[in-house]
Amino acid sequence: VDLGTGRSSTWNELGGFxxxxxxxKKTWDEYVRTIPKMWTQERFRYxxxxxxxxxxxxxxxxxxxxxxxxxxxxxxxxxxxxxGERGLGCLGLNFGGYDSHAARYEAxxxxxRNCVPVSDMINEQIAxxxxxxxxxxxxxxxxxxxxLVSAFSSAAAQTIEIKQAYPxxxxxxxxxxxxxxxxxxxxxDSKAVPDGLCIGDPEEITRSLRRWEAxxxxxxxxxxxxxxxxxxxxxxxxLRLFGKEVIPRFTHQRVxxxxxxxxxx
Amino acid sequence: xNSWHLSGTLDPSSREWEAVDEPALxxxxxxxxxxxxxxxxxETPMRCALAELPPSLHPAIPAALGITFLKCREGxxxxxxxxxxxxxxxxxxxxxxxxxxxxxxxxxxIRELRDRWGFPVRKATVSTLVYYDQVIxxxxxxxxxxxxxxxxxxxxxxxxxxxxxxxxxxxxxxxNKRNTFVQVDLSAEFKRVARGTPTLHALExxxxxxxxxxxxxxxxxxxxxxxxxxxxxxxxLDPSVSAENGGARQFARxxxxxx
Numbered sequence: 001v002d003l004g005t006g007r008s009s010t011w012n013e014l015g016g017f018x019x020x021x022x023x024x025k026k027t028w029d030e031y032v033r034t035i036p037k038m039w040t041q042e043r044f045r046y047x048x049x050x051x052x053x054x055x056x057x058x059x060x061x062x063x064x065x066x067x068x069x070x071x072x073x074x075x076x077x078x079x080x081x082x083x084g085e086r087g088l089g090c091l092g093l094n095f096g097g098y099d100s101h102a103a104r105y106e107a108x109x110x111x112x113r114n115c116v117p118v119s120d121m122i123n124e125q126i127a128x129x130x131x132x133x134x135x136x137x138x139x140x141x142x143x144x145x146x147x148l149v150s151a152f153s154s155a156a157a158q159t160i161e162i163k164q165a166y167p168x169x170x171x172x173x174x175x176x177x178x179x180x181x182x183x184x185x186x187x188x189d190s191k192a193v194p195d196g197l198c199i200g201d202p203e204e205i206t207r208s209l210r211r212w213e214a215x216x217x218x219x220x221x222x223x224x225x226x227x228x229x230x231x232x233x234x235x236x237x238x239l240r241l242f243g244k245e246v247i248p249r250f251t252h253q254r255v256x257x258x259x260x261x262x263x264x265x
Numbered sequence: 266x267n268s269w270h271l272s273g274t275l276d277p278s279s280r281e282w283e284a285v286d287e288p289a290l291x292x293x294x295x296x297x298x299x300x301x302x303x304x305x306x307x308e309t310p311m312r313c314a315l316a317e318l319p320p321s322l323h324p325a326i327p328a329a330l331g332i333t334f335l336k337c338r339e340g341x342x343x344x345x346x347x348x349x350x351x352x353x354x355x356x357x358x359x360x361x362x363x364x365x366x367x368x369x370x371x372x373x374x375i376r377e378l379r380d381r382w383g384f385p386v387r388k389a390t391v392s393t394l395v396y397y398d399q400v401i402x403x404x405x406x407x408x409x410x411x412x413x414x415x416x417x418x419x420x421x422x423x424x425x426x427x428x429x430x431x432x433x434x435x436x437x438x439x440x441n442k443r444n445t446f447v448q449v450d451l452s453a454e455f456k457r458v459a460r461g462t463p464t465l466h467a468l469e470x471x472x473x474x475x476x477x478x479x480x481x482x483x484x485x486x487x488x489x490x491x492x493x494x495x496x497x498x499x500x501x502l503d504p505s506v507s508a509e510n511g512g513a514r515q516f517a518r519x520x521x522x523x524x
Contacts, residue, residue: 011484012326015308154509157358158270159326164360165306166485167460169426 001064004091005032006073009171011160021168025082026050032070032086036119039067066120071127076171080104084111087122094130094220097195098211105216125218132198132222133230134205134242141238144230145199151229198222202245209250271311271326273318273354275476277444277504282437283366283385283474284444290498290516292381297340298492302453303393303402304429305332305414305463306353306484313477317352318363321507322435325353330480331362331432332414332463334402336393337374345371346391348404348412349384350473351434357508361448363435365474368404382495383438383447400488403467411469416486419461427458429487435502446502447516453491461486 007024008014014021027050038044038058045055062068071089074080083090090108092101105126112124131149135141162171196212198205198220209220225235306329314328335347347369351362368389369375378384390405403413421427431453435446463486468479498516506512 015327015482015484154358155270157360158323158355160329160353160360160484164430164432165329167422167426167429167458167487169422169424172425 001062001068002071002089003035003068004071004073005088006075009076009162011162011165014162015165021162021166022170023050025170028072029082029086032072032088033118036067036070040120069121069123069125070119071123071125074104074108077104080108081111084108084113085115087112087115087117087119087124089123089125089127092126092128092217094128094196094198094212094217098215101196102215109216126216127219127221128212128217129221129223130196130198130212132205132220132224132238132242133234134198134200134202134238134246136201136241138201138204141200141204144234144238145197147229148223148226149197149199151226152223155227202241205242205246206249209246213250270323271315272320272507273322273324274315275317275319277319280476282444283387284437284439285379285383285385286439288380288383288438288440288447290381290383290438290440290447292497294494294496295341295381296492296494297335297337299338299456300340300491300493301334301336301393301395302429302431302489302491302493303334303336303395303400303414303416303486304431304489305416305486306330307332307463307465307480308482308484309352309480310478313475314352314354316477317365317475318354319504321356321502321504321512322361322363323355325355325360329353329484330475332402332412333431334391334393334414336395342371342374342377345369345374346393347374347378347386348389348391348402349434350412350475353432354435356435356446356448356502356513359508360430360432361435362432363446364437366472367436368406382434382449382498383436384434384449385436385438395488399461400486406472409469409472410467411472413467414463414465414486416461416463416488419459419488422458422460428455429453429458429489431493437504440501444504446504447498448500448502449498450496451493452496453489453493456490456492458487458489461488 007028030048030050034046039062043055043057046053069089071091072083074083074090074092080090133141133145133148198208309328309330311328314324318324331351331353333349337345349364349367351364354361354363367384367386368391369386370391375386375388378386393402398419399415399417401415404411431451434449437444438447463483500513501516503512
């Protein structure tokens with residue numbers, strides 16, 4: 001089990017919880033500092049800004065030792081530094097091009113070297129969410145992959161961004177996800193497939209992953225389907241081809257936390 | 266792509282639109298300096314937004330109603346106050362407000378806003394009063410108070426956060442005898458901005474062109490001192506065809522035929 005955290009950038013989510021929009025960073029900070037204590041202390045009490053609680057045994061405790069790794073979704077500029085300074089994993093989104101991510105990953109690695117971890121473990125990892133559609137025929141892959149990305153970005157565009165609804169100094173820029181909701185030049189434009197996505201034939205996807213790997217990305221999480229915009233058969237064929245042709249190129253040995261050798265992809 | 270999203274359910278032909286008949290939609294960009302813009306966004310039940318919108322438009326999620334008051338002190342039409350009520354929506358993936366009603370208190374402003382941008386403006390007494398602790402805006406139409414919004418608990422915004430996103434309007438107009446949405450883009454330079462919580466003190470649904478129901482929950486209210494520009498119309502939309510299916514196109518006013 002891993003635990004992912006984030007503060008949201010949509011009115012649908014934040015308005016739904018009647019969250020204090022101006023305080024989302026502060027609220028997030030309190031929770032990432034307290035959740036590990038709830039896991040690791042037999043009894044926990046807390047008096048804070050966002051919430052307070054008398055002493056309780058917070059159950060169930062996680063089986064993992066010292067506890068599940070913590071991550072934060074890194075989309076808004078600067079969150080990579082928040083992640084690094086707290087010893088959290090950096091969970092990014094792989095679009096917007098390779099170059100725009102390089103400086104952020106470097107800033108994360110630099111920050112985590114001097115971090116004051118919020119828990120008993122430092123989760124120094126960069127994982128990124130990417131879209132994946134693999135076909136022998138690159139043109140066909142792009143055609144289906146386009147549908148995947150368009151469906152996602154079109155759905156994301158329907159939600160109200162905080163910046164559109166509630167002016168606030170902590171939402172100055174739309175994050176990576178928000179960029180999918182941003183205006184193109186004309187109303188009928190669909191968003192172009194962004195650079196850096198794993199859409200294409202096995203060679204192209206391998207090249208893309210190698211570039212992300214070179215930038216310091218440790219693992220990739222793939223979106224392979226969205227609202228059933230491509231057929232299940234296409235998805236399965238894409239996964240099979242990816243498993244057969246791409247994964248073996250990234251299999252290497254590492255020593256896991258228990259000191260065992262494991263083959264990882 | 267439409268089947269993945271919510272779309273409006275209104276039959277555009279079933280509605281008596283307050284549509285401007287054959288507006289010229291011509292002219293250049295116009296600047297309105299030192300204006301106050303009181304902009305309020307309020308959530309409304311989704312079923313209400315769906316009932317207001319034609320199938321070519323998607324409701325914003327969550328559904329919302331936008332109320333904008335303009336207090337123009339100077340500019341090409343002189344001093345005037347105006348109010349615009351619209352449903353937050355999406356044309357394809359672009360945020361828009363479909364205009365339900367518009368009001369202004371100056372004959373010149375009414376004529377120009379109708380003719381240049383297709384705003385379905387009607388004559389009314391419109392006012393925006395700005396105090397340090399609240400803003401009170403209202404519309405009195407045919408001797409009745411049909412709209413009053415107070416934005417209170419104002420907090421001044423500073424630095425780069427002191428700006429507001431104003432969504433382009435979609436105004437229904439009759440162009441070449443066909444109902445057509447006219448997209449109006451507004452840009453603004455912000456001089457000062459305060460944010461607060463809007464509350465409705467008067468809202469007469471019928472007079473405001475609201476078919477379904479009143480908004481329920483406040484999102485935000487802002488009062489901004491701005492220099493704003495209304496840009497020449499660039500895009501028009503067919504109300505029965507979505508942008509994804511080619512319903513949006515660039516607007517080009519045909520030159521008058523010289524004989």
